[in-house]
Amino acid sequence: MISSIIITIGILFNLLGCLGLIRFPDVYNRLQSATKCVTLGTCSILLGVLIHYGFVEIGVKALLSIPLLFFSATVGAHALVKGSYKAGIKLGDKSVKDDYKEEVR
Amino acid sequence: MRYVVYFIIILIFWLLITFSLSLSNIIVGAAVALLTTLLFGKYSLESNVKIIQPQRYFWFIVYLFIFLWEVIKANFDVAYRVIHPALPIKPGIVRVPLEIKSDIARTMLANSITMTPGTITMDIVGDEIFVHWIYVQSDNPEVYAEKVSGRFEKYIKKIFE
Numbered sequence A: 001m002i003s004s005i006i007i008t009i010g011i012l013f014n015l016l017g018c019l020g021l022i023r024f025p026d027v028y029n030r031l032q033s034a035t036k037c038v039t040l041g042t043c044s045i046l047l048g049v050l051i052h053y054g055f056v057e058i059g060v061k062a063l064l065s066i067p068l069l070f071f072s073a074t075v076g077a078h079a080l081v082k083g084s085y086k087a088g089i090k091l092g093d094k095s096v097k098d099d100y101k102e103e104v105r
Numbered sequence B: 001m002r003y004v005v006y007f008i009i010i011l012i013f014w015l016l017i018t019f020s021l022s023l024s025n026i027i028v029g030a031a032v033a034l035l036t037t038l039l040f041g042k043y044s045l046e047s048n049v050k051i052i053q054p055q056r057y058f059w060f061i062v063y064l065f066i067f068l069w070e071v072i073k074a075n076f077d078v079a080y081r082v083i084h085p086a087l088p089i090k091p092g093i094v095r096v097p098l099e100i101k102s103d104i105a106r107t108m109l110a111n112s113i114t115m116t117p118g119t120i121t122m123d124i125v126g127d128e129i130f131v132h133w134i135y136v137q138s139d140n141p142e143v144y145a146e147k148v149s150g151r152f153e154k155y156i157k158k159i160f161e
Helices: A002-023 A027-053 A057-086 B002-018 B023-043 B054-083 B103-115 B141-160
Strands: B092-097 B119-125 B128-133
Touching (some): A002 B054, A027 A057, A027 B054, A027 B103, A027 B119, A057 B002, B002 B023, B054 B103, B054 B141, B103 B141
Antiparallel strands (some): B092 B128, B119 B128
């Protein structure tokens, strides 16, 4: 029962993350929703699997996937953001501040 | 010595992820762990003394709960901005000074910043960290340094330094 609720919440967050991917204006904001909502959503699904099956083979594997997913998502987002900035993709029109400009040039 | 610790951690991870204790599996795991250690061992921790100090684990657990709470808040924050019809965002890139020095602590701080309220770490140049922020709340550098990294920095200092 608890596992179903957690998995449902996870799917909901994944949905919101994908919605953000469509709605946000530029690549940087899109990555915000892609890393945060989707990572938490997927982690909730994995946690739900762990609670449903307990500490057997599939549960332990799901638990181990959480740190792997966490590190790959954050490092991947960082690499994508930095890479797109270096490739010259502009910030969206709504942006108010850009301290990184002087640093790159 | 640090290579041995690294090797053991990788081997345990391998055994957990394959989830079998047969002899052939242990041999394959040892081979993989050895190869990984030889290739990437030089990037592992600088000292082993830190691994066996219990207070670091205590602070790690405290940090884990604080971090989890922040992550959940971050998700509701981003979800709210996604659903809101007017799309209330005010993005920008800010520079935040760093206090911690060691590489692994900086990596953890950067990862934590990426996972929390509307911020993504972009780059570290010298002693400053560049952060893309989805809603820049003020123009004062001290205020946003506290908002972005202040909550985590003191715990990460206790865990890794």
